[in-house]
Amino acid sequence: YVYSRPPPWSDTLPTIFVITPTYTRPVQKAELTRLANTFLHVQNLHWVVVEDSPRRTNLVSNLLEKAGLNFTHLNVETPKSLKLGLSWIPSHTPRGTLQRNLGLHWLRDSFSNTAPPEGVVYFADDDNTYSLELFEEMRYTRRVSVWPVAFVGGLRYESPKVSPAGKVVGWKTVFDPNRPFAIDMAGFAISIRLILEKPQASFKLEGVKGGYQETSLLKDLVTMDGLEPKAANCTKVLVWHTRTERPTLVNEGKRGFTDPRVEV
Amino acid sequence: NEELWVQSVLEMPKRRDILAIVLIVLPWTLLITVWHQSTIAPLLAVHKDDGGDSRRDLAAGLDSKEYCLSDRDIVEVVRTEYVYTRPPPWSDTLPTIHVITPTYSRPVQKAELTRLANTLLHVPNLHWILVEDSQRRTPLITRLLRDTGLNYTHLNVETPRNYKLRGDMRDPRIPRGTMQRNLALRWLRETFNKNNSQPGIVYFADDDNTYSLELFEEMRSTRKVSVWPVAFVGGLRYESPKVNAAGKVYGWKTVFDPHRPFAIDMAGFAVNLRLILQRSQAYFKLRGVKGGYQESSLLRELVTLNDLEPKAANCTKVLVWHTRTEKPVLVNEGKKGFTDPNVEI
Numbered sequence: 147y148v149y150s151r152p153p154p155w156s157d158t159l160p161t162i163f164v165i166t167p168t169y170t171r172p173v174q175k176a177e178l179t180r181l182a183n184t185f186l187h188v189q190n191l192h193w194v195v196v197e198d199s200p201r202r203t204n205l206v207s208n209l210l211e212k213a214g215l216n217f218t219h220l221n222v223e224t225p226k227s228l229k230l231g232l233s234w235i236p237s238h239t240p241r242g243t244l245q246r247n248l249g250l251h252w253l254r255d256s257f258s259n260t261a262p263p264e265g266v267v268y269f270a271d272d273d274n275t276y277s278l279e280l281f282e283e284m285r286y287t288r289r290v291s292v293w294p295v296a297f298v299g300g301l302r303y304e305s306p307k308v309s310p311a312g313k314v315v316g317w318k319t320v321f322d323p324n325r326p327f328a329i330d331m332a333g334f335a336i337s338i339r340l341i342l343e344k345p346q347a348s349f350k351l352e353g354v355k356g357g358y359q360e361t362s363l364l365k366d367l368v369t370m371d372g373l374e375p376k377a378a379n380c381t382k383v384l385v386w387h388t389r390t391e392r393p394t395l396v397n398e399g400k401r402g403f404t405d406p407r408v409e410v
Numbered sequence: 411n412e413e414l415w416v417q418s419v420l421e422m423p424k425r426r427d428i429l430a431i432v433l434i435v436l437p438w439t440l441l442i443t444v445w446h447q448s449t450i451a452p453l454l455a456v457h458k459d460d461g462g463d464s465r466r467d468l469a470a471g472l473d474s475k476e477y478c479l480s481d482r483d484i485v486e487v488v489r490t491e492y493v494y495t496r497p498p499p500w501s502d503t504l505p506t507i508h509v510i511t512p513t514y515s516r517p518v519q520k521a522e523l524t525r526l527a528n529t530l531l532h533v534p535n536l537h538w539i540l541v542e543d544s545q546r547r548t549p550l551i552t553r554l555l556r557d558t559g560l561n562y563t564h565l566n567v568e569t570p571r572n573y574k575l576r577g578d579m580r581d582p583r584i585p586r587g588t589m590q591r592n593l594a595l596r597w598l599r600e601t602f603n604k605n606n607s608q609p610g611i612v613y614f615a616d617d618d619n620t621y622s623l624e625l626f627e628e629m630r631s632t633r634k635v636s637v638w639p640v641a642f643v644g645g646l647r648y649e650s651p652k653v654n655a656a657g658k659v660y661g662w663k664t665v666f667d668p669h670r671p672f673a674i675d676m677a678g679f680a681v682n683l684r685l686i687l688q689r690s691q692a693y694f695k696l697r698g699v700k701g702g703y704q705e706s707s708l709l710r711e712l713v714t715l716n717d718l719e720p721k722a723a724n725c726t727k728v729l730v731w732h733t734r735t736e737k738p739v740l741v742n743e744g745k746k747g748f749t750d751p752n753v754e755i
Contacts (some may be wrong), residue, residue: 151532179620184525299739299742300743316748388518389738397665398647399665404648
């Protein structure tokens with residue numbers, strides 16, 4: 147057996163385009179490292195990393211080069227006004243929106259609607275945890291596929307409700323189950339063909355109520371009964387919405403104790 | 411006699427034909443059996459499950475109901491045999507890295523171990539020793555370990571509960587993970603003979619930290635005890651050994667108690683297995699250990715400062731991060747629970 151990382155590209159497998167928004171903070175490199183370690187097992191994966199920054203940073207550039215993954219490195223800075231949630235209306239631009247939209251834009255720029263590649267788009271935040279099985283579940287999505295996600299909505303997991311006929315008929319959530327798509331960002335994947343067919347479909351930037359970001363995109367792509375349930379008809383949890391603690395850096399003091407040239 | 415002779419002459423070609431058929435069929439049956447049993451089957455199974463879909467699109471002529479071995483299937487088998495396996499094949503020349511991970515049940519446990527396993531699955535000659543803090547080995551861990559395909563040993567020992575305290579609190583005098591790490595050391599000493607020179611390295615990897623792949627290659631060449639920087643410990647971006655121009659460790663770049671004998675985090679050192687086996691009484695001290703002195707309690711019985719081997723470009727690179735995972739909010743489960751408890755997370 148020959149061992150290579152990532153596995154060699156296959157001409158027959160649909161490509162999984164993973165869009166990850168990311169931003170600079172102490173744990174960024176750690177998050178991207180362990181995420182890359184997961185992606186390096188998945189065949190035909192193309193990682194679209196979109197930094198929330200005015201320029202592509204060396205940290206991310208170097209990490210991507212060294213990892214060996216198939217990747218595209220983009221960046222777009224969320225304007226300060228949006229970041230602060232300037233408006234007094236109780237809504238905000240959830241983090242990562244501009245970056246995810248840029249990822250979609252890049253896909254639409256790179257591939258033609260008339261000869262779309264076989265594949266799916268998946269939005270993977272850099273602090274979640276993904277099983278390898280998840281990627282094989284989403285690979286053959288026809289339109290939009292869905293599955294349970296752990297640690298969202300104040301629950302052990304949220305899940306689509308699937309009828310005995312295998313159709314999605316609702317959402318098993320406590321928080322606002324009547325949303326058109328009561329599902330977390332990590333709980334669905336969209337076929338490339340559909341993304342290219344509906345070039346106007348994007349995440350809404352402003353005036354989005356908490357928990358409605360996913361809906362703002364999906365409503366322009368699919369209806370509930372067009373959804374494809376995965377993960378054994380949505381009975382298995384294959385992705386966890388983990389969050390990483392902010393590290394204590396008190397001992398750096400005012401001037402800093404560690405060498406700032408040493409990358410963390 | 412003539413009749414018998416004619417009969418045997420007639421039978422001979424039959425036997426030759428049978429032999430010919432066997433020689434042709436045998437390789438194909440072997441190929442199919444290997445294909446079904448090997449670990450690449452999961453990769454191919456993906457093709458098969460939706461083989462109907464993709465094949466329908468690509469080859470309209472094929473009857474999708476008929477499951478027969480088409481030429482494409484056989485080509486796929488041959489190609490994937492040379493492609494990818496997980497973990498990498500075992501090597502006769504690389505020292506084994508024994509990774510000792512204590513773990514305990516809590517909501518994020520499966521997630522932590524999943525992403526840790528995803529990292530470990532890239533490292534050749536890795537042996538994962540997972541030690542549960544539990545009365546019995548749990549089905550969750552048993553299944554997880556088996557499904558990863560990693561080389562592993564599954565142990566358990568329960569840290570005694572302090573029944574005087576309210577609820578199910580563990581004895582606070584025993585730092586978390588200590589008994590579990592010690593059990594793994596004992597297992598190593600019971601399993602390996604110190605005269606048998608099976609090269610190995612021992613590393614303590616907590617289940618919520620983050621490890622680069624480069625780190626494992628750095629530690630593989632450890633002769634006695636090797637050390638390197640660790641991020642997000644001691645209230646700093648990273649703590650690091652101090653290395654002089656001669657490449658020797660002479661102190662510790664930390665703010666918190668830099669005069670500890672070994673001011674280093676659990677994730678910042680690795681020990682040669684031979685040393686573990688030679689100093690068979692060296693364990694982590696169980697009780698009466700001041701905060702931050704756990705690592706010293708073991709290392710002082712194994713090595714002196716002078717003997718430490720600095721790795722990671724003379725301790726100038728950070729290859730491991732002491733990340734911690736937030737406790738998930740589960741308020742909406744309420745008193746009776748909202749989600750199906752049979753669904754494992």
